[in-house]
Amino acid sequence: MDPLPSRDLDMEGQPGTANQFGDRNRMFPNFGGSQKNIEGSSYESGGGVMNIERAETPPAPFAIIPFSRDPDFVNRGGILDQIYGRCSEPAGRVSLVGLGGVGKSQLAIECAYRVAAEQTNKWIFWIHAGTQARVEEGFRTIADAVKLPGRNQPKADIPQLVYSWLSNERNGRWVIVLDSADDSDVFYSTTGPTPKSKPLATYLPQSRNGAILVTTRNKNLARRLTGNDANILDVGPMVEADALSLLKKKLGLLDIDRATELVRVLEYVPLAISQAAGYIRARAPRSSPEKYLDEFRAGERKRIKLLGHDGGDLRRDGSASNAILTTWQISFEHICSKRPSATDLLSLMSFFDRQGISESLLKDSDGAQCVKINKKLEAGESESEDDCNEAEDMFEDDVAMLRDYCLVSTNEAGDVFEMHGLVQLSTRKWLEARGLQEKFKAQFVKRMAMSFPRGDYSNWVICRRLFVHVEKAMGCRPADGEMEEVWARLLYNGGWYAWLQGQYEIAERMVDKARxxxxxxxxxxxxASLQSVLLYASVMKARGRWKEAESLFVQVMETSSRVLGEEHPDTLTSMANLASTYRNQGRWKEAESLEVQVMETFKRVLGEEHPHTLTSMANLASTYRNQGRWKEAESLFVQVVETSSRVLGEEHPSTLTSMANLASTFWNQGRWKEAESLGVQVMETRKRVLGEEHPSTLTSMANLAITWENQGRHSDALVLMRDCAEARRRLLGENHPNTLSSLAAVAAWSI
Structure with missing residues (x-):
């Protein structure tokens, strides 16, 4: 006769409990009919001999928590109360789900100590759930702790014994913590030492006298272990106040501004904050939050070194790294082993800006994932509709896995993705270690070059949405020569857009790299090289660096005339830009001569209503105005405004520029009411279309302020010009000519 409980399944598919142990004082039955206690003897049955264990007195409930309580623990809002409440419910199950390093295990440790202190009649068991072996080890620990009879038998089914004990309400109340339960196979694989092995999840009873607390990075596993999403508590990075509190507990008194900067760059991730604090403490007094920040901002390689520092933490499992980058790379390895295509998608996403990664950037035009290796196409076979559907399903499955592991999140519509910046850094480091960084960098650059258009006004909506990713691309020069040309095209288009948006510093860096x-x-x-030089010169002019701009415009004009021809649009554009440089330097005659030549040629080559022709007419009108030739200037400006409004639209930047120039012609003639009316219209439209601090908007503000000053509205004019001067100082710099002119006006009007 076998004294161990039966392993038959009951009606609900759970291990049977028909032979459960009774109350804690019950001894083994006396086999063979004898009424005496059996101590260390043997019992013969069916030709074999079975050792009979000495009876043990079950202990009173106690807690098994393998980590000390954290004196630096920060109570993050009400989440600990929620966990405690769920663990106090009959048959309660709750999962803490989040990215590695966000503090799930620390919350579980604190909750376990709180339960132990406030509910002394409750057992608390801790199982590290990273592997099947460690879960089985956890079951063995429970069996030993409660002194389960039969546990030392050679063929003892420890999980079944523990399940039966946990299911018996007479054995008391309990809480089990399944820590780091990240791998579904640990709980749901049927691989085992015998053909009858069952998934370990079947040994977790839904008993009214117990509760199970799970910490995991895997939301799908959390659903399976706890039943549904209602039993999942998402754990993210800390809020700023809690992050500062943690840093203060780790380091003591801090400069609040620097401390705030530090937790921000660490994205409020508790493990990263603790890791940084450990690094600073270990190197004090030669290190400090200020020095750590300086090192962190020194470049990506320095950030990787800092975030790879492992200072050790007794409150983390010995198999877990205390370096945040390594912690996340464990997740990458796991995903790679289960679903390589999901790792490819994550790798591609790591090169974008952390926010605003639209779905369209990650797919080919036919909806297939751009990182998918299409074996059929490589083999010369055609792609069917089923292939496209399969690719779409593949993409959705990849996204689902990355979301389940909390590595990416989406907006409400689900078509725009977001990643933590430190996760992106960790992913790129992981790729570099495997020699794959260039592959995915090239994919990112190619995808962005295909998606980001020229900087024309008609493309601004698209450009505005994607521009942050172009900024990221500046640091992603491909090693491959052909891809380097693609990269240059992307930066050229990005620089073009930045120039038109008045972001001159960024534009200069982008266009210079492209050039x-x-x-x-x-x-x-x-x-293409000449176009890059031409755009770079235009940026120089916008920044008030007239001599540099003039030299480059002359260079482009001469080369274009020789290589492309005197009437090529690029040649004419360089001539027009050179003329505007002359005009900005007060060289009116030289400017006028070139502008007349450009205007007449554009009319003949492109037509009288082409945007380039209209721009050349407006430039000539500006030169007339600057020479005091008001009527000629006004006539040309009126013609340009009317044509531009009809051809380009009333809110097109070129139309607004012509209207602003016409308004300035009015106030040069003392026609203040007309100037004011048109000036207000231009300023308000530019605020709406271009933004309140766009250089063209600021020009409108300055012009309107001048109009008001000449109308005797001194207070209004001074306030508006001060606002303009301050914005120009911030945007263009102290020494930009436009800033200086605004400051001069403020000084003169303040007397």
């Missing part, structure tokens, strides 16, 4: 790359790859006289 140098194209000149190196294509030669100085290639049309």
């Amino acid at each position: 140098r790359t194209r000149e190196k790859r294509l030669g100085r006289e290639d049309e």
Whole structure:
């Protein structure tokens, strides 16, 4: 006769409990009919001999928590109360789900100590759930702790014994913590030492006298272990106040501004904050939050070094790394082993800006995931509708896995993704270690170059949405020569848009990289190279660096005339820009001569209503105005405004520029009411279309302020010009000519 409980399944598919142990004082039955207690003897049955264990007195409930309580624990809002409440419910199950390092285990530790202190009649068991072996080890620990009879038998089914004991309400109330339960196979794989092995999840009873608390990075596993989403508590990074509190507990008194900066760059992730604090403490007094910040901002390699520091933590499992980058890379490895295509998607996403990663950027035009290796196409086979559907399903499954592991999140519509910046950094480091960084960097650059259009006004909606990713691309120069040209095209288009938006510093950096790359790859006289130099010169002019701009415009004009021809649009554009540089320097005659030539040629080559022709007419009108030739200027401006409104639209930036120039012609003639009316219209429209601090908007503000000053509205004019001067100082710099002119006006009007 076998004294162990039966392993037959009951009606609900759970291990049977028909042979459960009774109350804690019950001894083994006396086999063979004898009424005496059996101590250390043996019992013969069916030709074999079974050792009979000495009876043990069951202990009173106690807690098994393998970590000390954290004196630096920060109570994060009401989440600990929620966990405690769920663990106090009959048959309660709750999962803490979140990215590695956000503090799930620390919350579980604190909750376990709180339960132990406030509910002394309750057992608390801790199982590290990273592998099947460790879960089985946890069951063995429970069996030993409660002194389960039969546990030392050679063929004892420990999980079944523990399940039966936990299911018996007479054995008391209990809480089990399943910590780091990240792998579904640990609980739901049927692989075992015998053909009859059952998934470990079947040994977790839904008993009214017990509760189960799970910490996991895997939301899908959390659903399976706890029943539904209602039993899942999402744990994210800390709020700023809690993050500061944690840093203060770790380091003591802090400069609040620097401390705030530090927790922000660490994205409020508790493990990253603790890791940084440990690094600073270990190197004090030669390190401090200020020095850590300086090192962190020194570049990506320095950030990787800092975040790879493992200072040890006794309140983390010995198999877990205390370095945040390594912690996340464990998740990457697991996903890679289960679903490589999901890892590919994550790898691609790591190069974008952390926010605003639209679904369209991650898919090919036919809806297939851009990182998918299409074996059929490689083999020369055609792609069917089923293939497209399969690719779409593949993408959705990849996204689901990344979301389940809390590595990406989406907006409400589900079509725009977001990642933690530190997760992106960790992913890129992981790729670098495997020699895959260039592959996915090239995919990112190619995808962005295909998606980001020229900087024309008609493309601004798209450009505005994607521009943050172009900024990221500046640091992603591909190693491959052909891809380097694609990268240069992307930066050229990005710089074009930035220039038109008045973001001159960013525009200069982007266009300079594009210009140098194209000149190196294509030669100085290639049309794409000349376009880059032309745009770079335009940025120089916008920044008030007239001499640099003039030199470059002359260079482009001469080269374009020789290589492309005197009437090529690029040649004419360079001539027009050179003329505007002359005008800005007060060289009116030189400007006028070039502008007349450009205007007449554009009319003949492109037509009288082409945008380039209209721009050349407006430039000539500006030169007339600056020479005091008001009537000629007004006539041309009126013509340009009317045509531009009809051809380009009333709110097109070129139309607004012509209207602003016409208004300035009015106030040069003392026609203040007309100037004010048109000036207000232009300023308000530019605020709405371009933004309140766009350089063109600020020009409108300055012009309107001048109009008001000349109308005797001194207070209104001074306030508006001060606002304009301050914005120009912030946007353009102290020494920009427009800033200086605004400051001069403020000084003169303040007397």
